[in-house]
Amino acid sequence: MEQFLQQIVNGVSLGSIYALIALGYTMVYGIIKLINFAHGDIYMLGAYIGYFCMTYFHLGVIPSLLIAMAICTLLGVIIERIAYKPLRNATRIAVLITAIGVSLFLEYGTMFFVKANVRSYPPLKGILTHSFKLGSIVVTAQQILIVCITIILMAFLQFIVKRTRIGKAMRAVSLDRDAAELMGINVDNTISFTFALGSALAGAAGILVGIYYNSINPLMGILPGLKAFVAAVFGGIGIIPGAMIGGYFIGTVEVMVAGYGNSMFKDAVVFAILILILIVKPSGLLGKETKEKV
Amino acid sequence: MNKLAEIKGIKKWFALLLTYVIVQLLVSLNIINDYIMATITTICINIILAVSLNLITGFTGQFSLGHAGFMSIGAYTCAIIIMRYPSPLSFIIGLFLGAILAALLGFIVGLPTLRLRGDYLAIATLGMAEIIRFVFLNLDITNGAAGLFVGVQYTNWLWLYVFTAGTVILITNFVNSSHGRACISIREDEIAAEAMGINTTKYKVIAFIIGAFCAGIAGALYASYFYFIKPDLFGFLKSIDILVIVVLGGLGSISGSILAAFLLAIISSLLQSFPEIRMVIYSVLLIVIMLFRPQGIMGSKELSLSAFKSLGSIFERKNGGER
Numbered sequence: 001m002e003q004f005l006q007q008i009v010n011g012v013s014l015g016s017i018y019a020l021i022a023l024g025y026t027m028v029y030g031i032i033k034l035i036n037f038a039h040g041d042i043y044m045l046g047a048y049i050g051y052f053c054m055t056y057f058h059l060g061v062i063p064s065l066l067i068a069m070a071i072c073t074l075l076g077v078i079i080e081r082i083a084y085k086p087l088r089n090a091t092r093i094a095v096l097i098t099a100i101g102v103s104l105f106l107e108y109g110t111m112f113f114v115k116a117n118v119r120s121y122p123p124l125k126g127i128l129t130h131s132f133k134l135g136s137i138v139v140t141a142q143q144i145l146i147v148c149i150t151i152i153l154m155a156f157l158q159f160i161v162k163r164t165r166i167g168k169a170m171r172a173v174s175l176d177r178d179a180a181e182l183m184g185i186n187v188d189n190t191i192s193f194t195f196a197l198g199s200a201l202a203g204a205a206g207i208l209v210g211i212y213y214n215s216i217n218p219l220m221g222i223l224p225g226l227k228a229f230v231a232a233v234f235g236g237i238g239i240i241p242g243a244m245i246g247g248y249f250i251g252t253v254e255v256m257v258a259g260y261g262n263s264m265f266k267d268a269v270v271f272a273i274l275i276l277i278l279i280v281k282p283s284g285l286l287g288k289e290t291k292e293k294v
Numbered sequence: 295m296n297k298l299a300e301i302k303g304i305k306k307w308f309a310l311l312l313t314y315v316i317v318q319l320l321v322s323l324n325i326i327n328d329y330i331m332a333t334i335t336t337i338c339i340n341i342i343l344a345v346s347l348n349l350i351t352g353f354t355g356q357f358s359l360g361h362a363g364f365m366s367i368g369a370y371t372c373a374i375i376i377m378r379y380p381s382p383l384s385f386i387i388g389l390f391l392g393a394i395l396a397a398l399l400g401f402i403v404g405l406p407t408l409r410l411r412g413d414y415l416a417i418a419t420l421g422m423a424e425i426i427r428f429v430f431l432n433l434d435i436t437n438g439a440a441g442l443f444v445g446v447q448y449t450n451w452l453w454l455y456v457f458t459a460g461t462v463i464l465i466t467n468f469v470n471s472s473h474g475r476a477c478i479s480i481r482e483d484e485i486a487a488e489a490m491g492i493n494t495t496k497y498k499v500i501a502f503i504i505g506a507f508c509a510g511i512a513g514a515l516y517a518s519y520f521y522f523i524k525p526d527l528f529g530f531l532k533s534i535d536i537l538v539i540v541v542l543g544g545l546g547s548i549s550g551s552i553l554a555a556f557l558l559a560i561i562s563s564l565l566q567s568f569p570e571i572r573m574v575i576y577s578v579l580l581i582v583i584m585l586f587r588p589q590g591i592m593g594s595k596e597l598s599l600s601a602f603k604s605l606g607s608i609f610e611r612k613n614g615g616e617r
Binding site for chain 1: 538576
């Protein structure tokens with residue numbers, strides 16, 4: 001039982017990171033129906049920006065987090081403007097290939113500048129090195145930090161999407177782009193804003209993962225990116241609470257499989273879940289069935 | 295008219311044979327060295343992969359991101375068999391066994407997932423390929439992440455050419471048959487195709503089976519030419535590589551896929567001397583091509599001799615006008 005609770009704690013920490021990445025995927029998919037393969041690489045860049053802030057400028061965790069989020073936001077918007085906007089009316093596959101191109105560009109461009117070797121985050125100071133014991137369950141301060149930051153960011157996101165004008169515009173565009181445009185919504189700006197929000201969350205996830213696992217490399221974004229996408233599909237792609245639930249679910253399952261079964265199979269299980277959910281309920285946990293129209 | 299078709303057919307076979315003989319001659323005379331031969335092998339394998347994926351994605355309109363998974367099944371099956379019984383016969387048996395296993399998997403995966411559409415299918419096939427990779431990573435018989443050292447080379451120009459030409463002819467003929475037209479109608483409008491009485495699931499599964507079969511052959515050829523295989527060679531990136539060839543050449547154009555396979559091989563061998571910047575340039579090229587020519591080099595047109603002829607006649611007419 002205690003081991004089970006310990007796995008839950010670890011699963012929730014990992015799940016928070018997946019949930020943050022999955023939110024970006026799900027928002028972008030919801031608004032322009034694009035699987036943004038470059039999203040995992042924005043997360044990688046967030047980790048690198050955090051690394052440079054903390055190693056060379058000796059900034060604390062929170063300032064580094066904010067800087068990483070700001071730079072990732074900017075990058076997300078630039079990528080959207082340069083690579084995706086000209087293809088607004090092209091076929092889906094063309095946009096998807098472009099997204100893959102952007103992803104490769106970010107990966108190997110980063111590799112060119114910072115070299116391929118694995119880097120480790122500087123050791124944490126002060127309260128962040130503590131760990132707390134509840135019975136025999138160990139909760140580290142880093143895990144608490146990850147979960148707290150994730151919850152704050154999610155609450156903030158919910159506020160933006162549900163309570164602000166731009167959030168309303170986002171919801172309108174994802175519902176029906178043409179109708180939203182007729183209502184006087186600036187669709188291009190709304191899409192850019194969606195990319196900005198998603199990228200900021202991915203950047204935050206990157207720096208949190210750097211703190212948690214303590215090692216980063218230029219190709220670190222591929223697998224978590226794919227898993228976060230699985231999380232988004234699991235919860236129902238395009239649905240924001242779905243991405244959160246999916247992220248926590250995938251994170252917990254992964255930790256459970258690694259803890260009780262064979263850790264080599266943890267990635268395979270995630271993809272098996274994906275295929276299963278796609279066959280049983282392709283619209284995801286919270287998704288609605290859509291009827292086919294002629 | 296019949297006679298003309300006959301002559302055309304003979305000409306085609308003659309051209310095929312001639313290409314084979316010329317390259318074989320160059321190999322025997324040592325004009326084509328090992329390095330060029332390795333490039334030719336890569337091009338041929340890429341042609342098989344791209345043409346077979348083009349059948350699935352370009353002609354039938356089913357978006358697959360898992361082609362490398364089918365390839366890896368062919369590669370591992372063939373490698374395991376020729377490592378046990380190293381002989382040319384077992385190479386051929388292994389090759390076909392690998393292709394059949396890949397086709398079988400294409401069928402098993404195809405049946406349930408083909409109910410999915412567009413992006414969902416892409417993600418499902420991606421998940422399938424990743425699962426295959428993880429299975430190969432964890433099996434004893436495949437030696438896990440370290441991979442297999444095959445150690446014998448049975449893929450020569452003869453087999454390479456036979457299977458490459460075979461795949462291209464098979465898929466061209468399939469596409470031009472009534473089954474092929476059924477597949478194309480699914481791409482154009484699935485609901486309309488269904489309304490016309492086409493069994494869409496059946497044709498989608500057929501496309502997947504043929505595509506997977508050919509990918510299995512390509513994998514087997516790869517395993518017994520390059521000596522060494524490991525699961526990471528057949529990851530997500532490999533599937534993307536194949537898809538890039540197809541999209542670059544033009545979805546629904548077989549000659550486009552062949553052209554793009556050559557073009558990418560040339561580009562990547564030109565970039566060989568800059569290994570660090572190679573992938574960066576490759577990715578920028580990819581983005582630029584998609585931004586300025588999203589339909590690929592050939593669109594859905596085919597390159598053929600008659601196209602050259604009609605081009606020639608336009609040219610002549612223009613010249614005539616000037617005169």
